[in-house]
Amino acid sequence: MKKSSPSDFDLQYKTFELFCQVRKWSIWRFAPNRKNPKQCIGYAFDEEGNELIFLISENGNYYKFVDVKKWEPYEYAMKKEEMSDVCGETEYLSR
Numbered sequence: 001m002k003k004s005s006p007s008d009f010d011l012q013y014k015t016f017e018l019f020c021q022v023r024k025w026s027i028w029r030f031a032p033n034r035k036n037p038k039q040c041i042g043y044a045f046d047e048e049g050n051e052l053i054f055l056i057s058e059n060g061n062y063y064k065f066v067d068v069k070k071w072e073p074y075e076y077a078m079k080k081e082e083m084s085d086v087c088g089e090t091e092y093l094s095r
Contacts, residue, residue, distance in 0.1 A: 008038070008058075009032065009040065012030075012040045012056055012060075013030050013040070015056075015060070015076075016030055016040070016042040016054070016056060019042075019062070019076060020042075020044045023046070024046075024047055025044040025045060025046050025047070025052065026044060026045045027042065027043070027044050028043040028044055028045055028051070029041075029042075029043040030042045030043070033055065036058075038058040039055060039056060039057055039058060040055075040056045041053065041054070041055055041056075042054045042056060052064065052065075053065035054074065055071055060076070061073065061076075062074040062075070062076050
């Protein structure tokens with residue numbers, strides 16, 4: 001029996017899940033974009049309870065919602081300073 005490969009949606013969801021997990025954010029919702037099903041919209045809450053909304057493009061770029069019809073590019077990878085804030089300096093440096 002052939003094992004099916006994960007769908008693009010499954011991969012985008014897992015990537016978003018890891019994106020939120022490392023930042024200690026909680027995922028609220030993740031769904032295909034109704035206007036373009038190859039894109040996804042991810043909703044999360046940060047540690048202070050602020051809602052964050054991201055558009056994930058077909059090629060994996062992240063855009064953060066800032067205002068009606070306004071999205072700004074958002075770096076998926078964390079910078080060293082952000083990693084040490086989230087993971088602690090020793091854990092980050094041991095990788």
